[in-house]
Amino acid sequence: MKRMMYSACIAAGLLVAGCSAGVTTTEQAVEEVGATKLYQDALGREVEIPVTPKRVVALWTVGEMLALNTKPIGSTEHLMRFFTEEEKEDIAIIGDAVNGDYEKILALAPDLIVLYGLARPEELEKYQKIAPTVTTAFFGEAMASLRSMGEILNKQQEAEAWVKAYTARVASAREDVASLALAEQKAVVLQLAQKNIYLYRSATFPTIFDAYQLQLSDYQAELQQDKSFAKQQLSMESLPNFADVDRIFLIVNDAESKATYEQLQQSGVWKNLPAVQKNQVYVMSERFSMADVSTLDWALDEVKEQLLQ
Incomplete structure (x- = not known):
């Protein structure tokens, strides 16, 4: 509506x-x-x-x-x-x-x-x-x-x-989540594609890092000092690099990726992440990885709904 x-x-x-x-x-x-x-x-x-x-x-x-x-x-x-x-x-x-x-x-x-x-x-x-x-x-x-x-x-x-009109919607959405103080928190967006975990440059997800003003993990900020950085495949052993993030947004692509997520949830490395322990993991559909403005419009409401649950 x-x-x-x-x-x-x-x-x-x-x-x-x-x-x-x-x-x-x-x-x-x-x-x-x-x-x-x-x-x-x-x-x-x-x-x-x-x-x-x-x-x-x-x-x-x-x-x-x-x-x-x-x-x-x-x-x-x-x-x-x-x-x-x-x-x-x-x-x-x-x-x-x-x-x-x-x-x-x-x-x-x-x-x-x-x-x-x-x-x-x-x-x-x-x-x-x-x-x-x-x-x-x-x-x-x-x-x-x-x-x-x-x-x-x-x-x-x-x-x-x-x-x-979109700029006005962003301003309104920020007011709706103002009590969460998101600009003072760190986040990461990870994508599960089949059996792999990927980290992408933050500009890929403007809803998270621009519209809602969440900050980068120290690990990702360091990676992005290299202007050519676009994406990185992550190992399970590298996940503790995100111990400083408050919120994890997880894109699950398909049925095989869902199975990977189920396995991930059983991992001690995953369970020890502070964002996981605070129950601040948000599962997003594959659409979230698209970069068009229609998806931005959709994502603004989708992310807000997840944050306010």
Whole structure:
């Protein structure tokens, strides 16, 4: 419900802005049909794309499109798996992971294709034969990715409205948990993927370390002095390095990861961690590891609910 009200607030703000700017003339609308612009993508390529794309196949940055009230005509099962049935409605599934089926995309007749920033030259060449193809940053900073999609879709105003509304939601959420004094506490986010434990750079989880202002463990802060640090696979023996954290957020990916967590809970090393002893371990779904703004919006409420339990 809160997110529905949130979207309504953005829409209302844009309506007021639109009224104050004057009504777009029919002539202007006609001029825009078929018009193009140059866009510099995440790989530094300058690509000629429609001024206002209408039929976008999204093989990345789906959450940003949905946040801007724009549905792609096609995406993959992997990228759509966390969204509601309503959000998925009318979006054709055209592949797995971040790879689209060429023939299915061709059949959709897109006017733009969006790929991730690690796309290989041969991928770009292949999709470019169907429609103009641009890349967006691979797990880039969420607000920057939103603004990039705003520029691509000619929805810069909507992107700024989203940022403003989200910033207000963060301020409200901080007030709701003020009694916990989170800014004075340390946290760590760990991910269980199959039988492995991973630690990621804190920027991967802005909800924890930005929105709710929790601090890094000394161990992670030291690791991040190396600007190239992105992630580290952890051994069971390394877990005591997090003895100074007050709260542990644990992402459990799948059934095999759940089994790993059950084994972890039986470990003396795990049981001796202060956060575990204080019952301040929060199990999060795999979605928490996604970096799009729609996930940030979801995570703000999800984390608050866990903290206040």
